[in-house]
Amino acid sequence: MAKIKTVYVCKDCGYETPKWLGKCPDCNNWNTFEEEVVQAKSTSKAVTTSRTPKKAAKKLTEVTSSKSDRxxxxINEFDRVMGGGIVRDSITIITARPGAGKSTLLLQVADCIAKKGHKVIYASGEESDSQIKNRADRILDNINENIWVVQETSLDNVVDSIEEIDPDLIIIDSIQTFTMEGYLPARAGSPTQTMECANELLRVAKNDKRQRAVIIVGQMTKADELAGLRALEHLVDTVLIIEADSDEELRGLVSSKNRFGSTGETGFFQMTEKGMMSIDNPSEFFMTKRDEGELVSGSTLTVIKEGSRPIITEIESLVSKTFTPYPTRIGETLGKDKLNTLISILEQRGGINLYDKNVIIKTTGGMRIREQGINLAVIMSIVSSVKQKGIEGNIAFIADVGLTGELKKVPSLESRVKELARMGFKRVYVAKDSFSKGTVFKGIDVIALKTLNDVIFHVYR
Known part of the structure; x- marks a missing residue:
């Protein structure tokens, strides 16, 4: 008979030790060890182990690709992030802060797939059947007959339901609430239970005789990372993260890993009473619609790159006189250090003093800015606000600005300019030598200049 023993497992890296330690010697994190009770393997020679049946080797040329079988x-933005849809024999994990909309989005995905005639099982270890039904009544027009709900924390029982119903899509919400009987008394959410549950779901998804898609909800830590071992991210095919601020309607769905699509692809949604609404044309969403010829000071337009897609974004600034010794610098969607750097460049290289001015920067729609290609647009937005002179709405700025005041070219500039041309823009300012000689864009005038002062002079001459 197997003996019962106690071990301590690091919840961050999975390192095991027979005694509790304050600091993990493997990942160097503090207070991460959790107690687990396990069965020690018997050393008796009479004990035999069963061997997994051998799978025949195949030529790679004979293997059927699943990329086309989706x-x-x-839901356009969801399909974009997934690489064109859900691969039938794939396993995906999605994580976000509490309340970001994980369960809401997945219920909408379940409904869309069910309407196409596919069976869906939604297994929840966190919510009751009635809670799921209440959400469905709120966000879905009609609940499809092809959706089954399982309120269960035993993955063994969920697998039995899968064999009985034979679904095409399985949703597990969330994996940290499920256990498998063979690994008790390890508690739900422990590294052992989480990984074994994930491995069982992997077996279900990758079955050669019956391929199924699995989407797992994973909890997020206080550090905004997927809870559990890093091995969980390695095991799955796709990792999705919903980025959201609690007080904003905008949601960004980002793929940090995708074996069947582009890693880093981003989809945008708007959280409403009817669920997560796909923003199918972000370039329109992140701009303010104004009448032709209407000029508003402090507003400029640029193009950012989110994944493989260029998106037109509006930068807004407000400059006002300060009545305190230290002027206010606020970048709602821009890092404060970055904002201070751009203000210093404008003061020193552009000749505009802001030492007695408050400067506030934000973007329309709440788009967070991370790249350098918007720097010229941010500075020109401040210049427009200081001068109280608006810039025409069919003009855009795409360039980085160095500490010397010189403009720097940015990646993927050609696709950004083409997006501006598609949206009807007439002029764009870029860094000198951004394109090779002879490059021509239809319908838009590309102004290539060397310095920030050149841009200010050209716009306000």
Whole structure:
């Protein structure tokens, strides 16, 4: 008979030790060890172990690719991030802060797939059947007959339901609430239970005789990372993260890993009473619609790159006189250090003093800015606010600005300019030598200049 023993497992890296330690010697994190009770393996020679049946080797040329075999949900931004839809024999994990909309989005995905005739099982270890039904009544027009709900914390029982119903899509919400009987008394959420549950779901998804898609909800830590071992991210095919501020309606769905699509792809949603609404044309969403010829000071337009897609974004600034010794610098969607750097460049290289001015920067729609290609647009937005002179709405700025005041070219500039041309823009300012000689864009005038002062002079001459 196997003996019962106690071990301590690091919840961050999985390192095991027979006694509790304050600091993990493997990942160097503090207070991460959790107690687990396990069965020690018997050393008796009479004990035999069963061997997993051997799978025959195949030639790579004979293996059928699953990339073309996808379930398209019809939720455009979700399908984009997934690489064109859900691959049938894939396993995906999605994580976000509490309340970001994980369960809401997945219920919408389940509904769209069910309407196409596919069976869906939604297994929840966190919410009751009635809670799921209440959410469905609120966000879905009609609940499809192809959706089954399982309120259960035993993954063994969920697998039995899968064999009985034979679904095409399985949703597990969340994996940290499920256990498998063979690994008790390890508690739900422990590294052992989480990984074994994930491995069982992997077996279900990758079955050669019956391929199924699995989407797992994973909890997020206080450090905004997927809870559990890093091995969980390695195991799955796709890792999705919903980025959101609690007081904003905008949601960004980002793929930090995707074996069947582009890693880093981003989809945008708007959280409403009817659920997560796909923003199918972000370039329109992140701009303010104004009448032709209407000029508003402090507003400039640029193009950012989110994943493989260029998106037109509006930068807004407000400059006002300060009545305190230290002027206010606020960048709602821009890092404060970056904002201070750009203000210093404008003062020193552009000749505009802001030592007695408050400066506030934000973007329309709440788009967070991370790249350098928007720097010229941010500075020109401040210049426009200081001068109280608006810039025409069909003009854009795409360039980085160095500490010397010189403009720097940015990556993927050609696709950004083409997006501006598609949206009807007439002029764009870029850094000198951004394109090779002879490059021509239809319908838009590309102004290539060397310094920030050149841009200010050209715009306000």
């Amino acid at each position: 379930i398209v949900t019809g």
